[in-house]
Amino acid sequence: MHRISHERISPEQAQHWIESRLPLELATEATQSIIACRKYLERRMADSDQLLYGINTGFGSLCNIRISDDETEQLQHNLVKSHACGMGEEAPVEIVRAMLFLKIRNMAYGHSGVRLELVQRLIDMYNADVIPVVYQQGSLGASGDLAPLAHLSLPLIGLGEVWYQGRKRPAEEVLAELGMAPLRLQSKEGLALLNGTQFSTAYALWAVNKAQQLFATANMCAALSADAFQCRLSPYDQKLHIVRAYDGQIRTAAAIRHWLAGSEIAAQEKAHVQDPYAFRCVPQVHGASWEAIEHVRHLVQTEINSVTDNPMIFPDADEILSGGNFHAQPMALALDYLAIAVSELGAISERRTYQLISGARGLPPFLTPLPGLHSGLMIPQYTAASIASQNKQLCTPASADSIVSSNGQEDHVSMAANAATKAWRVLNNVQSILAIEWMTAAQALYLRQPAQSSPALEKQVEAYRKLVPPLREDRVLSDDMQATVQFLADAKIHAA
Secondary structure (H helix, E strand, O other): OEEEOOOOOOHHHHHHHHHOOOOEEEOHHHHHHHHHHHHHHHHHHHHOOOOOOOOOEOOHHHOOOEOOHHHHHHHHHHHHHHHOOOEEEEOOHHHHHHHHHHHHHHHHOOOOOOOHHHHHHHHHHHHOOOEEOOEEEOOOOOOOOHHHHHHHHHHHHOOOEEEEOOEEEEHHHHHHHOOOOOOOOOOOHHHHHHOOOHHHHHHHHHHHHHHHHHHHHHHHHHHHHHHHOOOOOHHHOHHHHHOOOOHHHHHHHHHHHHHHOOOHHHHOOOOOOOOOHHHHOHHHHHHHHHHHHHHHHHHHHHHHOOOOOOOEEEHHHOEEEOOOOOOOHHHHHHHHHHHHHHHHHHHHHHHHHHHHOOOOOOOOHHHOOOEOOEOOOHHHHHHHHHHHHHHHHHOOOHHHOOOOEHHHOEOOOOOHHHHHHHHHHHHHHHHHHHHHHHHHHHHHHHHHOOOOOOHHHHHHHHHHOOOOOOOOOOOOHHHHHHHHHHHHHHHOOOOO
């Protein structure tokens, strides 16, 4: 059981709780805050004729149109229905599950003015693993991730579709089975559901944790490739990196030294004086990506512990403030930066793959014992190059764009949702590129036998060979590549 409270959590904690499917419940402080905020809002609405945005007014450029008290409930219901305009592919289930988790945390701070009943319904859906169908297209990343969050909210009022027990079904049908009647949204509740950055932040949470894994995996792959290509150890010497003093560079060099400790191949005399940059500059390139990942991690930690609603209610200060916390510019910039940083891990990985199949340093062309009759690993490098090139296209920053909407009321938007879905593709692409490098380096190491790499790397290769045998003659390599992706994912190389 995980209690939702006001305590700050890390991206790693959030991801652990989401992935482990720990059931949620509200801590006492969260329950009290939600109740107190709702009571304050109801009192303000009863005692004042003041226009309160989205509570007794229309939305966006319709913010000056007063809504009568008896139409408040219909206003919130209409908001959720009208904003459910998503298109494109469905967001992955793990992302939508994170959206639910983050929306619950957002409301638990007691600044949204919603009823406890609404938050508890979100918790009940999360605990039952009822996952709304949400689409990837539709958010401009300002005024909240409106369309995605509307789809997240549709099941609350008995509309939309959900994933439940492996099947996509009408939400009303599933919730009826679970004894959950559709809610009648009250004042502010539809707006509180739709305002927020939970779509882009859910992707950012997944991405920053995935990026940390890819960084560690890239270091292991680079170490195996360095031995397979008979590289020198001097580029990883600690003295080189201390005098430049970037934490990421020092950390990467230490990881490579760890993986190569005790390697027979690494200890051999080398005929060449220097190695290509893809090997020699691993600490500098991987290290720079680590610095970016750490920066983004800090921003994601701030966002998952923030309230991104509008308007915001502060009972203790006796104020309802309309502002722009829903604007996802911090996530837009962070996700663009993260995509570029992780893309570079893939770009340099592909170059190592290219060097390994080049026929240099005593290795046969394309790493096949019978070149000519057999193509060996010629074409996996094509695939890696294609994916690396696609990443370059995907790394065009979404955050550099904006477009006017809502009759000019929303005149600058972040495009964080587009940054988020692009980053998701980039990170999955890099996972594939690293798998191709690992497969290639393992084949090159096989051709170096009886010379041995380090005990740590030989142990990993031995486990890998239970899934993918050495390539002695041509076969369908797509199967090997997919198996390698799964091997690296299951290995869960976090740090070395």
